Amino acid sequence: MNLLIANDIGNSETKMFIDGTLIKQPSVVKRLLSKPNVSEPDVHKNINNLLDELFVHVSSKAIKRDGLYFIGKRANITSKVENMNIKLGKKSTHDIPILMTLSMIAGRSVQLEFQKDGKLPKSTSVEVDMTTAIPASEFSTYQAKLLEKRFTEEPHVVIVHVGETTVTVTIEFKTVKVTQEGIPALYSLIENENGILEDYNRIYKKMAQPKDFANKKILHVDIGDGTTEYIYTIGLNPITDACSGAKRGVGHATEEAIQLLKEDTGGFLEVNRQQFMNILRDSTHNLHDLAVQHMEEARFSQAKKILEDVQEKYSDIGGNVDVIAVYGGGSIQFKEELYSDLLDFANNVHCEVLWIPPEYAVDMNVRGLKVINEKILKKRVKG
Structure with a gap:
């Protein structure tokens, strides 16, 4: 096989x-x-x-x-x-x-x-x-x-x-x-359906298509569980020296929230990150309300750090950015705390924000890897 x-x-x-x-x-x-x-x-x-x-x-x-x-x-x-x-x-x-x-x-x-x-x-x-x-x-x-x-x-x-x-x-x-993480997401974006740009086109009153982003200067903010990746691309090329990552994300917020929840249960609670997320999703769980409260506090702290990272990265690359693209599972978790502030920042520095909708955001990297397989790896294997 x-x-x-x-x-x-x-x-x-x-x-x-x-x-x-x-x-x-x-x-x-x-x-x-x-x-x-x-x-x-x-x-x-x-x-x-x-x-x-x-x-x-x-x-x-x-x-x-x-x-x-x-x-x-x-x-x-x-x-x-x-x-x-x-x-x-x-x-x-x-x-x-x-x-x-x-x-x-x-x-x-x-x-x-x-x-x-x-x-x-x-x-x-x-x-x-x-x-x-x-x-x-x-x-x-x-x-x-x-x-x-x-x-x-x-x-x-x-x-x-x-x-x-x-x-x-x-x-x-x-x-x-x-x-490196972040690069496949660009391939996912430009090969995607027009629905991925619905919010972007509404906010900026445009009729852009995904392929239009193949020639843009993009600062990618891929918010994951353990890291947030800041990838800078010009066209389809990553500028390696301008790419970095930081230990920010849903996992770090979750660990902060777990510690707060553990303190609220007398130190007896032992759950991992995945199990804590199950409590968050289960509204019938006896610890659900406490978990939601502590997660909100932890998300706010992580979102502030991510915003500061973006501002520093923008400065480091000399402001040569057309679009700040945000995706990954953390983009869903952190949108309420981060989106408005990021829009304000982008407006002030004369660039745009492409916040990938939740139905696309989580699978950007794996779908981009699939594109790389079909367009590059499959040809190399056959060739």
């Missing part, structure tokens, strides 16, 4: 296009010392729910220690899971991006084999061509090559548990291209 993959390895969520199908998982894992009991014997149900119930054994020289793991959604319903340390960063050297990538590819491969043959194979082999990205605050040619090598140096073996049955998946990466 040959797979073409666009892989956005986020601190909060891992998003992948695997041969055109978008798959998402929380970026969390739980290491196990023994196999859990199997409660569902029906193979069809297990296949349908496989990615939500992902239980694997990963053997790879790219990680520090082989072992049994719950992955993503399956891990997130348990306590004491491992997630990315957003204060330290370093996606290129951390094991979680490798574990998430290998496990999601293996799980999806098993589903595809079952769809093709109507039965589970004992084993299967997968060849992968993949694009992915790391933060600008971490990016260098050395770090990019390091992550590429972790994937490509040796084949990886993932044993996927499907109920009481196992399937051994051998994954070999033929081509891996690592770029």
Whole structure:
């Protein structure tokens, strides 16, 4: 089996296009010392729910220690899971991006084999061509090559548990291209539908189309979970020396809010970032109102820091900016605290704000990686 993959390895969520199908998982894992009991014997149900119930054994020289793991959604319903340390960063050297990538590819491969043959194979082999990205605050040619090598140096073996049955998946990466976060989003923007500019055109009384941004000078503000990336592009070219990142984002606001909520519960509450976000989304949770209150306070603090970063970056590049483009999951979380102030700043310095609508904002990078796959990587692989 040959797979073409666009892989956005986020601190909060891992998003992948695997041969055109978008798959998402929380970026969390739980290491196990023994196999859990199997409660569902029906193979069809297990296949349908496989990615939500992902239980694997990963053997790879790219990680520090082989072992049994719950992955993503399956891990997130348990306590004491491992997630990315957003204060330290370093996606290129951390094991979680490798574990998430290998496990999601293996799980999806098993589903595809079952769809093709109507039965589970004992084993299967997968060849992968993949694009992915790391933060600008971490990016260098050395770090990019390091992550590429972790994937490509040796084949990886993932044993996927499907109920009481196992399937051994051998994954070999033929081509891996690592770029810096923010760059793929530009490709996503210019190849997108006109709806992505609805708010922009209304505010500035224009009839712009996405392709019009291919020649603009853009300061990208990609607000993620662990980092906010400030990418400066002229046309389709990143100006590397003017690109940077800072440890700002939803994850940092969430950790501040978790600490406040922990204090309000006498120090007894132990939740990770993903579990705290579940409390925020669940209006029936007994801690929901407190969580909302503390998250509002933490968002205000993070939004102020991001605004100051944008102002400093604008000054550093000499004001040579047509548009400040804001996207990423954090753009949804922080809009109330940041949007108005950013518009005022942009008006004062004679540039514009493109605040990507929420239905597009979260997947800008993974969709841009997919564009890079289709326009660049696929041709390179065939060529």
